[in-house]
Structures are given as structure tokens and as C-alpha cells.
Amino acid sequence: MIEISKLIKKADNKLILRGIDLKIGKGETVAILGPNGAGKSTLLKVLATLIKPTSGLVKINGLELRNNQMKIKKLQGYLPHSSLLYEHYSPLENLVFFGNLYGIKNAEEKAVELVKEVGLSFFLNEPVKNFSRGMIQRIAIARAIIHEPPLLLLDEPHTGLDQGAISILNNVILSMKAKGTTTLMVTHDFKQAADICDRIVIIKNGKVADDFRMEEKALDTVSEKYQLQVEGVS
Amino acid sequence: MSANLEREKGALSSSEPVAEKGILVPKILFGATVISILASIYLIFIYSSIEKTMGVVQKIFYYHVASAWCTFLAFFVTFIFSILFLAKRKRIFDTYAYVSAEIGVVFTTIVLTTGPIWAKSSWNTWWAWEPRLTTTLILWFIYMAYIMIRQMDGVWDKKARLASVFGIIGFIDVPIVFFAIRWWQSKFHPIVFGNGPSQKGGGIEPDMLVALLVSITALTLLYSYLLQKGVTLENMRIKVTQYKEKLREDLEN
Amino acid sequence: MIRSALLIAKKDLYSELKTKQVLATMIIFAGLVILVFSFAFDPANNTTKAVIPGVIWVIIVFSGILGLNRSFISEQRNDTMQGLMIAPMDASSIFLGKFLANFSMMLVVELVSLPFLFLLFDFQMYGGFGYLILVLMIGSFGFISIGTFLAALAANSKSSEMLLPLLLFPVTSPILIGAVQATKIILTNIEKLSSAMAWIQLISAYDVIFFVLCFILIENVLEV
Ligand SMILES: Nc1ncnc2c1ncn2[C@@H]1O[C@H](COP(=O)(O)OP(=O)(O)O)[C@@H](O)[C@H]1O
Ligand SMILES: [Mg+2]
Numbered sequence: 001m002i003e004i005s006k007l008i009k010k011a012d013n014k015l016i017l018r019g020i021d022l023k024i025g026k027g028e029t030v031a032i033l034g035p036n037g038a039g040k041s042t043l044l045k046v047l048a049t050l051i052k053p054t055s056g057l058v059k060i061n062g063l064e065l066r067n068n069q070m071k072i073k074k075l076q077g078y079l080p081h082s083s084l085l086y087e088h089y090s091p092l093e094n095l096v097f098f099g100n101l102y103g104i105k106n107a108e109e110k111a112v113e114l115v116k117e118v119g120l121s122f123f124l125n126e127p128v129k130n131f132s133r134g135m136i137q138r139i140a141i142a143r144a145i146i147h148e149p150p151l152l153l154l155d156e157p158h159t160g161l162d163q164g165a166i167s168i169l170n171n172v173i174l175s176m177k178a179k180g181t182t183t184l185m186v187t188h189d190f191k192q193a194a195d196i197c198d199r200i201v202i203i204k205n206g207k208v209a210d211d212f213r214m215e216e217k218a219l220d221t222v223s224e225k226y227q228l229q230v231e232g233v234s
Numbered sequence: 235m236s237a238n239l240e241r242e243k244g245a246l247s248s249s250e251p252v253a254e255k256g257i258l259v260p261k262i263l264f265g266a267t268v269i270s271i272l273a274s275i276y277l278i279f280i281y282s283s284i285e286k287t288m289g290v291v292q293k294i295f296y297y298h299v300a301s302a303w304c305t306f307l308a309f310f311v312t313f314i315f316s317i318l319f320l321a322k323r324k325r326i327f328d329t330y331a332y333v334s335a336e337i338g339v340v341f342t343t344i345v346l347t348t349g350p351i352w353a354k355s356s357w358n359t360w361w362a363w364e365p366r367l368t369t370t371l372i373l374w375f376i377y378m379a380y381i382m383i384r385q386m387d388g389v390w391d392k393k394a395r396l397a398s399v400f401g402i403i404g405f406i407d408v409p410i411v412f413f414a415i416r417w418w419q420s421k422f423h424p425i426v427f428g429n430g431p432s433q434k435g436g437g438i439e440p441d442m443l444v445a446l447l448v449s450i451t452a453l454t455l456l457y458s459y460l461l462q463k464g465v466t467l468e469n470m471r472i473k474v475t476q477y478k479e480k481l482r483e484d485l486e487n
Numbered sequence: 488m489i490r491s492a493l494l495i496a497k498k499d500l501y502s503e504l505k506t507k508q509v510l511a512t513m514i515i516f517a518g519l520v521i522l523v524f525s526f527a528f529d530p531a532n533n534t535t536k537a538v539i540p541g542v543i544w545v546i547i548v549f550s551g552i553l554g555l556n557r558s559f560i561s562e563q564r565n566d567t568m569q570g571l572m573i574a575p576m577d578a579s580s581i582f583l584g585k586f587l588a589n590f591s592m593m594l595v596v597e598l599v600s601l602p603f604l605f606l607l608f609d610f611q612m613y614g615g616f617g618y619l620i621l622v623l624m625i626g627s628f629g630f631i632s633i634g635t636f637l638a639a640l641a642a643n644s645k646s647s648e649m650l651l652p653l654l655l656f657p658v659t660s661p662i663l664i665g666a667v668q669a670t671k672i673i674l675t676n677i678e679k680l681s682s683a684m685a686w687i688q689l690i691s692a693y694d695v696i697f698f699v700l701c702f703i704l705i706e707n708v709l710e711v
Contacts, residue, residue: 011391049572050711070577083565084570101576204526383654404658418668
């Protein structure tokens, strides 16, 4: 699904990504861990075609990132730190707008269905600006998956959510996974990473520091390896 | 003048960081600039005749016109390098575009100060809303805006990209601005080359023409020298920040 | 491309309809400009008629710039600009959509404020109404198209509200000269229509050149 080789990103002479090599197969759910400023968000932004890499090759579904932006944009659902929602609009209006942009048919039906799935049917027509962080995040994930993308890029989706919201979010991700969606998820929450992901990639200082599969849901393994790589404790 | 342009281009392409050439070219440019400026001063003040109606003040005309030419040349160079930058995204193109725009603004300022002096003695008014002068004023505003874009905060490639876009827009605007202003108000400027149809004494004597051409050559050489020097300085500045960044990183790790 | 552009324009106009912030500000501002001009130039005086064409364009330029400023700044909250940029469409669609929204708002402001101006200054039109509309349309078209483009450019700066006028005014000077001249001829001296038409042609040429240029270059402006 994703092939990244020798990916380098410079900003003002500062190397943010220094040669990332990564291969992710179809249907995998991958957690990306790493300390702040490691370049995780930058990596996701490159994949989402938001920033151009300085050098290196990125292929998504066999398509070169540089030359097939339009096709690749359709394949992805991207959820960054911010919600990408219009504040004066209600969840329904937001989702219908983005659904139409992606050219899906019956955008309205789909929007109503998704709002129900994230448990906010009651607030369907309230403006988003009155929502709490958890509610906004649930609508934001609905926005990212409105066009049923085969690839999901999530940047710290669990940050600032309560337990209920986390489990709703996880259910959405798992149901997407059941449909064969590939997911890349940046997170600081080891428990969620261990719970829903089947592969962990640790990024440090713009490089892949570790990359391993999760055989069973072993939270201990994750934190152990993370500490080894990041804090140098063994 | 075309010979000048050729030399100009030669200077541009050879000022890439080849070590020996890199020292030789600015030296030659510097020498040529000094000699031609001295020659132009001689020609202007001693050789060429004093104009009948205006007297000595007319001498300012040579550098006024030559600066105007350099203004145009400088912004044209910015335009070309802006296009090159957007196409190739090489930092060196952006540096040329930026330095050239800065020099262009300096020349524009010269034109805008010599213009009113000329206007005062020729038309007895400090500022004339005359097409070429007004266009130059607008040019000055456009390229000040260009420099403002460069002063934004952010990473260099973003600033370079936005400035290049504006460099292209601004330059394409120039002929239209000139055209519009000429339609709007055209009564003052003497037509210098060829026979002015209505203005008497607007033509130019052969000795004045020689002085003018030498002045233009001199300022063009000065421009190329400044451009070359400015780009070298800018490159050094970039190198220094690169080293600093490297040092900082080495210290961190 | 047109479809996405229309969606964006519709989104902007609909959200404007909900909040009425920008449009209300623009119209009130236009009213204030008229008020200030009536203090500066005595409306009862007959020579005042000569400044009316200028006032029309001062209203358009200054209230227009208020709307243009908001057009891209409003996409910064919650990074919705990124939402548009990751959607499957060209940068030129975003430009076209924003242009359509700004242009419609500009027309609404003109529609409300100009009759008000003519009324307050007791201005008699001598024919040429159709031509006046034509000049207003193509003048606003050029001003808003290059304005939308430069607003996208200025939005990258922290002080974009201050930067935009500095970028926009010198670049649009041909439109402003041409439009004021053409308006003056049409309003006061309709016999000289042919020279007004010459100005209209100049503005149209400007419109076409810069609209195409903006289309080509916008991709370089809307990168992160
Ligand atoms: N636009 C930018 N300009 C300069 N530096 C940036 C920019 N964006 C991110 N960085 C730097 O890149 C590094 C990685 O950032 P990011 O990818 O956001 O890290 P994280 O792994 O915490 O998500 C940080 O050190 C940050 O300072
Ligand atoms: Mg991050």
C-alpha cells in the first residue's frame, strides 16, 4: 500500500526527516510512536500531499506521490491535530460539504449515518463551535472517512478524549479495518497502540528507530521497546 | 547596449562558485565599473555641451535615464529568475531574484529623486504626473511590497515561492501601468530619441548621445558588479547559517 | 473543477448568510466612506459632482479589501485550508471558488451602497446606465480576481491585513485609473463614449491577462 524510500524533508537547512524507509502492506494497522519533534506529523503531512518532500520516493498503491496527486488524494482520509471543521456549520453541513467535495453520491444520507455511528445524532444540526473537544474529534474522524478511503492517516486521534470517546473512536477504526482499510496512526497512548494496531513503528530524530509486529496485545513489550529506543534505558 | 547585455549574461553565468573565476570576475567587473563611471563623468561635465534652455541642471539627465534603464534591467532579471526559481526550485535563482530586486529599488529611488530636480528646472514644478515618472513611482511601491514579502517570517522556500510569484505578477504589470498612465495624462515628457513632434529642443545632440550611452554602460556595469557582490554576500550568509545549524545539531546529539 | 469551485463558493456564501459578519461590515464601511466624503466635499455644492466617480471606486476598493482580507484568514481557524488542500481538486478550483464568493459579495455591496451614494449627493444620471454597470462589473472583476490571489498570498503572513493593501494597490493601479476615467466619462460626459470604451478595453485586457496568470500561479501560492 505505502512504499517510502530515502525520504528526506528539510526546512530552512534543518533536517526534519532524515531518510525514512518504510513499507506498509494493505490492511495493516500501524502505530507510529516517538518523542515530540521526531517528525511524525511531518511524515503524515508528506503522505497527505500537504508538504513536498525535499528528496526521496513515496508510492501509494503503486502510484508515485508527485505525479498522481489527484488520485492519491481520493485514496486517503487524513485527520491532523486540528479538526478541519467549519465552526459556524453543523456536523451535517460540514460532512455534506466535504462529502460533495470528494464527489460521493447521497452525501447527506452518508453524513447522517456517520454522525449516528459516532454517537452524536442528537447534535446533528448544532453549530460545531459549541462542541467539546471530544465531540469535535468524533465529527473530525467522521469527516476523514466520509468517502470511505482505503488509507487512513490519523495524527494523535486519542489526545484529549475521555474513555467513552476513545472507545467510540476505536470502534470506528476497527470497523474500517474490517473493511480492509490500511491505517497509519500517530499516538502517544501505548495502550491504544497495543490494543488496535498490529505493527509498531518508532520514529526518533527523523529516522525509523524500530519497527516490529505485535503478536498478542502486549502493552509491556511496546513500552519496553520504546524506552529502549527513546530514553536509552534497557 | 546589446553588447552590454551579452557581457551581463557572461558575468551571470560565470559567477557560479568556480574558485579562480569567482575571484577574477568581480575584479574585472569592478575595474570596468570604475573606469566607465570616470569616463562618463568626464563626458558629462567636460565633453558634452551645455543644454541651451536648462543649463547645467540638464546634466542630471544622463544619470536619470541611465538609472531608469538599470531599474528596468534589474526588475527584468528578477522576473526571469523568479520564473526559473518556480520551475527549478534552486536556491541560487531565488538569491539572484532577491538581490536584483533590492538593487532595482535603489536605482528606482535614484530615478525618483533625480526626476523632481529635472522637473523643477524643466517644467517648474517638483512633481509631474508624467507617465514615466508615475510608472516609476508605482514600480517603487510594487518592489517595496516584494521586499516586504521577503521580510515575512517562515522558512526560506515559502518566502522565495511567494516572492517569485509576486515578482512575476509585478513585472507583467509594469507595461500595463505605463500604458494606463500614458493614456491618463501625457503632456510633459520630451521625446528624447528621434524627432519630438511638438516639443522644441527635445532632440539630442551627438555629443550628448555619446555621454548618455557611456553613462548607461557605466551604470549597467555598476549594476552587474553590485548583483555579483550581493549574491556572493547572500551565499556566504546562507553558508554561515548552515554551519551554525550543523554545529547546533552536533551539540545536541 | 467548476463543480468544486461552485461548492466552495456556495460554502462561503452560505456561511456568510449565517453570520452576516463580513457583508455587514463591508456595507457599513461603504456607508461610512460616503459619510466622510460628504463632510469633506459639500454635497450641496455643484463642483462636488466631479468627485463622485472617484468616490464610487474608493468605496469599492476599501470595502472590497475588507472582504478579501477575511476570505483566506477565515480558513485558518481549525486549519480548514488544509481540508480544502487534501480534497481531490486543483488549487485553481479553490481560487475560482473564493473568487466567485468574493465577487458576489462585492456586487451586493455595490448594489446597496451606490444607489445610496447617488441619492445622498442628489446625482442625476444622464443616460449610459448600461455602460455604468459594464464598467462596474469589469472593474470589480479585475480588482477582486487579483485581490483574491494576493489575499491567498498575504494570508501566509502574520500581519496579512496590513500586507494585502500594500500588495494590491500598486498592482491594481491600471484598473483604478481606467475605471475612474471611464466612470467619469460615462457619468458626466457621455458624448465622449468612444474614449470610455477604450478604457473599458484596457481594463478587460488587464482582467484577462491577470485572471489567466492567477490561474497558472495559484498552485505555487497554496502550498504549505
Ligand atoms: N514549518 C516548519 N518550519 C520549521 N520547522 C518545522 C516546521 N514544522 C515542523 N518543524 C520542525 O520539525 C520537527 C518535527 O515536527 P513534527 O513532525 O510536528 O514532530 P512530531 O513528531 O512531534 O509530530 C520539529 O522539531 C519542528 O520544530
Ligand atoms: Mg505531531
